[in-house]
Amino acid sequence: MPPTISRIVQALEPSATITMATKAKELKAAGRTVYDLSLGEPDFDTPQHICQAAIEAMEAGHTHYTPAGGIPELKQAVVQQYQTAYGLEYAPNQVVVSNGAKHALHNAFTVLLNPGDEVIIPAPYWVSYVELVKLTGAVPVVVQTRQEDDFKLTVEQFRRAVTGRTKLLLLCSPSNPTGSMYTPGELSELADVAIEHDLLVVADEIYERLVYEGHRFASFATVRPGLQERTITVGGVSKTYAMTGWRIGWTISPANVAKAIGGLQSQETSCPSSIGQYAAIAAICGPQECVDVMLAEFARRREFVTRRIAEISGLSCAEMGGAFYAFINISEHLGRSYSGVQIDDSTTWCLELLNKQNVATVMGFAFGTEGYARVSFATSMENLAAAFDRIEAFVV
Numbered sequence: 001m002p003p004t005i006s007r008i009v010q011a012l013e014p015s016a017t018i019t020m021a022t023k024a025k026e027l028k029a030a031g032r033t034v035y036d037l038s039l040g041e042p043d044f045d046t047p048q049h050i051c052q053a054a055i056e057a058m059e060a061g062h063t064h065y066t067p068a069g070g071i072p073e074l075k076q077a078v079v080q081q082y083q084t085a086y087g088l089e090y091a092p093n094q095v096v097v098s099n100g101a102k103h104a105l106h107n108a109f110t111v112l113l114n115p116g117d118e119v120i121i122p123a124p125y126w127v128s129y130v131e132l133v134k135l136t137g138a139v140p141v142v143v144q145t146r147q148e149d150d151f152k153l154t155v156e157q158f159r160r161a162v163t164g165r166t167k168l169l170l171l172c173s174p175s176n177p178t179g180s181m182y183t184p185g186e187l188s189e190l191a192d193v194a195i196e197h198d199l200l201v202v203a204d205e206i207y208e209r210l211v212y213e214g215h216r217f218a219s220f221a222t223v224r225p226g227l228q229e230r231t232i233t234v235g236g237v238s239k240t241y242a243m244t245g246w247r248i249g250w251t252i253s254p255a256n257v258a259k260a261i262g263g264l265q266s267q268e269t270s271c272p273s274s275i276g277q278y279a280a281i282a283a284i285c286g287p288q289e290c291v292d293v294m295l296a297e298f299a300r301r302r303e304f305v306t307r308r309i310a311e312i313s314g315l316s317c318a319e320m321g322g323a324f325y326a327f328i329n330i331s332e333h334l335g336r337s338y339s340g341v342q343i344d345d346s347t348t349w350c351l352e353l354l355n356k357q358n359v360a361t362v363m364g365f366a367f368g369t370e371g372y373a374r375v376s377f378a379t380s381m382e383n384l385a386a387a388f389d390r391i392e393a394f395v396v
């Protein structure tokens with residue numbers, strides 16, 4: 001008999017983004033040309049000065065355990081960045097550096113949630129939120145937002161979802177998977193409800209720097225005085241600096257939460273990678289032109305993707321204010337036959353698109369919203385152009 005897997009892990013869904021990316025890679029390895037729009041990771045190399053800082057860190061012998069919650073210089077760099085960019089005052093002991101923002105989120109949920117606590121998660125949500133909340137025994141309360149509201153949680157929806165067991169609200173702006181962004185006014189209305197019901201807010205701001213013209217990012221903790229005491233801000237270097245493989249992210253939280261996360265992490269992983277942390281300092285404190293260059297290229301692709309979605313009959317999407325995803329409404333193309341194959345849901349649609357046209361996307365279902373497919377435009381224009389021609393050929 002094979003060993004029995006724990007009940008909590010048996011109930012865990014593997015990450016659909018990673019599953020689709022793996023499928024695409026397997027097909028490529030088998031010799032197929034695949035147009036991969038599945039994974040949200042910048043296709044640029046990590047900028048050279050950041051790699052150089054990592055080499056220098058290794059040469060200087062920074063290849064050992066660091067303090068569990070990260071090295072003081074990196075915590076200070078993060079504090080300084082939030083001070084300069086958003087006017088937020090934090091002490092370095094409020095920052096905990098983790099192995100990527102995903103780990104930072106997992107830590108935050110683990111130290112804050114008890115079984116039975118409710119967490120309000122607006123859908124479409126990033127694939128890992130629900131599963132990471134479930135791992136703690138807490139209950140994800142998914143609230144479906146609407147395309148006509150730009151996929152943003154309204155105050156009324158938020159109020160209706162709150163119960164006596166609600167512990168926290170999870171917000172992601174700019175959003176993965178929709179690209180939508182809350183305005184400071186919208187955030188402050190949501191903040192009022194959080195304050196009224198004494199709720200915590202986890203603000204996933206990993207895409208804070210990837211914001212397009214005409215849109216303005218507001219860090220949740222800034223929109224009302226006193227919010228820092230109830231906000232856990234999640235950030236990191238993965239997306240801004242094309243550093244997904246370095247695994248550096250962080251939480252900024254009230255001091256007692258940060259202390260608990262540091263303690264958890266000391267048992268869990270000892271510390272984040274020493275080399276990654278030195279590279280992250282170079283990223284945050286070094287020249288920022290590399291971010292502008294990558295953002296300009298993402299902006300070009302966003303324009304292209306927006307145009308192509310509008311051109312293809314029956315497809316639509318909300319405006320993407322930030323990040324590098326389009327969440328395409330495919331509902332008009334469901335409930336019909338594609339060369340003899342009946343397609344009724346986003347999962348079958350995405351799998352058939354991959355089978356028939358070699359285009360990898362991620363099913364809306366995995367983000368909690370049926371009738372959609374997510375494409376990542378963190379890939380070359382050439383790849384995007386070919387992929388959209390194939391999507392068009394698939395649906396018409």
Ligand code: PMP
Binds near residue numbers: 206
């Ligand atoms: N939050 C969101 C919304 C994301 O899209 C991602 C993507 N990976 C993460 C967190 C995790 O980031 P990291 O790679 O730093 O773990």
Ligand code: GLU
Binds near residue numbers: 039102
């Ligand atoms: N966040 C990226 C995505 O949504 C990377 C994959 C993952 O971490 O799930 O595609």
